[in-house]
Amino acid sequence: MRALVWHGKQDIRCDNVPDPRIEQPRDAIIKVTSCAICGSDLHLYDNFMPGMKNGDIMGHETMGIVEEVGPDCRGLKKGDRVVIPFTIICGDCDQCKRGNFSVCERSNRNKDMADKVFGHTTAGLFGYTHLTGGYPGGQAEYLRVPFADKTHIKVPQSLTDEQVLFLSDIFPTGWQAAVQCDIQPEDTVAIWGCGPVGQMAIRSAILLGARQVIAIDCVPERLSMAAAGGATTINFETESTVERLNELTKGKGPEKCIDCVGLEAHATATLDSIYDRAKQAVMLETDRPHVLREMMYVCRPAGVLSIPGVYGGLVDKIPFGMAMNKGLTFRMGQTHVNRWSDDLLRRIEQGQIDPSFVITHRIGLEQGPEMYKTFRDKLDSCIKVVIRP
Amino acid sequence: MRRADRTLGVARGLGWFSIGLGVVELLAPRALARGLGLRGQEGLIAGYGAREIATGIGILASRDPTPWIWGRVAGDALDLGTLATGLGRRRGGAGVALAAVAGVTLLDVLCARALSSRRERQPVRSFADRRGMPKTPGQMRGAASDFEVPKDFRIPEALRPWTSAA
Ligand SMILES: NC(=O)c1ccc[n+]([C@@H]2O[C@H](COP(=O)([O-])OP(=O)(O)OC[C@H]3O[C@@H](n4cnc5c(N)ncnc54)[C@H](O)[C@@H]3O)[C@@H](O)[C@H]2O)c1
Ligand SMILES: [Zn+2]
Ligand SMILES: [Zn+2]
Numbered sequence: 001m002r003a004l005v006w007h008g009k010q011d012i013r014c015d016n017v018p019d020p021r022i023e024q025p026r027d028a029i030i031k032v033t034s035c036a037i038c039g040s041d042l043h044l045y046d047n048f049m050p051g052m053k054n055g056d057i058m059g060h061e062t063m064g065i066v067e068e069v070g071p072d073c074r075g076l077k078k079g080d081r082v083v084i085p086f087t088i089i090c091g092d093c094d095q096c097k098r099g100n101f102s103v104c105e106r107s108n109r110n111k112d113m114a115d116k117v118f119g120h121t122t123a124g125l126f127g128y129t130h131l132t133g134g135y136p137g138g139q140a141e142y143l144r145v146p147f148a149d150k151t152h153i154k155v156p157q158s159l160t161d162e163q164v165l166f167l168s169d170i171f172p173t174g175w176q177a178a179v180q181c182d183i184q185p186e187d188t189v190a191i192w193g194c195g196p197v198g199q200m201a202i203r204s205a206i207l208l209g210a211r212q213v214i215a216i217d218c219v220p221e222r223l224s225m226a227a228a229g230g231a232t233t234i235n236f237e238t239e240s241t242v243e244r245l246n247e248l249t250k251g252k253g254p255e256k257c258i259d260c261v262g263l264e265a266h267a268t269a270t271l272d273s274i275y276d277r278a279k280q281a282v283m284l285e286t287d288r289p290h291v292l293r294e295m296m297y298v299c300r301p302a303g304v305l306s307i308p309g310v311y312g313g314l315v316d317k318i319p320f321g322m323a324m325n326k327g328l329t330f331r332m333g334q335t336h337v338n339r340w341s342d343d344l345l346r347r348i349e350q351g352q353i354d355p356s357f358v359i360t361h362r363i364g365l366e367q368g369p370e371m372y373k374t375f376r377d378k379l380d381s382c383i384k385v386v387i388r389p
Numbered sequence: 390m391r392r393a394d395r396t397l398g399v400a401r402g403l404g405w406f407s408i409g410l411g412v413v414e415l416l417a418p419r420a421l422a423r424g425l426g427l428r429g430q431e432g433l434i435a436g437y438g439a440r441e442i443a444t445g446i447g448i449l450a451s452r453d454p455t456p457w458i459w460g461r462v463a464g465d466a467l468d469l470g471t472l473a474t475g476l477g478r479r480r481g482g483a484g485v486a487l488a489a490v491a492g493v494t495l496l497d498v499l500c501a502r503a504l505s506s507r508r509e510r511q512p513v514r515s516f517a518d519r520r521g522m523p524k525t526p527g528q529m530r531g532a533a534s535d536f537e538v539p540k541d542f543r544i545p546e547a548l549r550p551w552t553s554a555a
Contacts, residue, residue: 180542199521206526207529207530207533221514225516225517228518229520229521304544347533352532353522357521381514383516
């Protein structure tokens, strides 16, 4: 089959690889009908995430039709139409039972490695680093789904691929980001980053009733989409984020701050950004935490920082004393997709939201490698790419 | 490699070059002044060094290095003017340096022009029609208030002074 394969930094190719087979009794193989490129894939593309290997298949936002099931894969049969969450879940460990699916204790087949690096393992993820199992991803014609009896979301025929595909990741991610804020009707929610995750977070915050949503980015077309979703926008290249946020909150700062940017924050004209760039260049630091620092600074005391943006390793010069004295709450993590997916599917069915609004590009697998670049560099007004293999 | 990448690559190269040259100017202005026949201008040379470093950092750290590269072009003009004053002196490599700076200036101008045209080539689309919700955001605000935030995602009462005080 054809698949998008990682060969090294900024080197992704459309290769011919062996078809996946059933390996474990709870596996299923699905024929991929749609998949997407995610901002998290960009961290792998730019080689900021440790633990990738030459030959890894990319992709963790996938849906399709069940082609074959293992003997113990109950509740799923050939022909079922499913969206596959990016987090692989066993469904019966302590964490899964609590709904903390992204830290499932059993689905990471490289548990030993993760135990060493993270202290305790987290869930297995598709198309991601070997620290999270190194499972082949779904930017391919077929995908093997481990623990498939639990790792799926069944979707009705009445909805199109594009309407439900993002249940795999970015919609629940934006939603969880907003839920982590425990939004109150008086709240101002400030959201850094208007990529696909930021766009979903904006709409989630509105649906959950935030009085004011403010979105920060520097890409005009992304800001225009943020405004369409109900956000007041700040372009950090032409205005001061901190000043504007204080202005919009009568000098008190937003109660809730969401980081939808992650470790590749663009350097802004501030000193700390330049410091991070320089340290990252000489490998003294792996992540650029500019957004984190800004959120800690501008957030209202006793406020909440919600961090769906991905970090990979070490950050430096985090003003922890400031955060401590302000009594800030931090909530973060990979998304517990299946915890929210049924409820969100219902909201899509009821028409509260149609997540396909974010799609700007539709391509075949062959154009994948080129499209990674287009998406990363935000060329051609690219916001979200859907691939039909 | 695509043209846009190559241009950005050249810009980054110029950024590092700026920093390198700046460090030398800042740390060894006296030796440079002697070599270029610019004795007495040590302060000026060190100042130029600081300018080079600032420009270099600007190029490397900004998302769009275009204005910084144009800044280099302006700096080159200053350098050329200053070097020219050293031309008449007996001892000094001002002539060689002039030729070198002229070469770099050409590269700066080409790079800056390529970057500027890159910017113009990209039309910005507006997504003002991509609401994603059936009604206006104002009308949709709170539409999901049937959602109950799970206990383990709630913010402790004590940390909600601005709501519970009201
Ligand atoms: N927690 C999860 O489970 C989960 C799931 C999906 C994605 N993510 C992460 O969420 C983040 C965003 O994903 P995406 O798909 O939207 O990616 P993206 O790269 O398209 O979006 C990032 C946006 O942030 C903007 N940005 C960069 N620097 C900024 C700054 N200093 N201030 C404000 N905005 C800035 C960029 O212009 C861009 O529009 C990534 O880190 C991704 O890995 C996390
Ligand atoms: Zn993702
Ligand atoms: Zn589990």
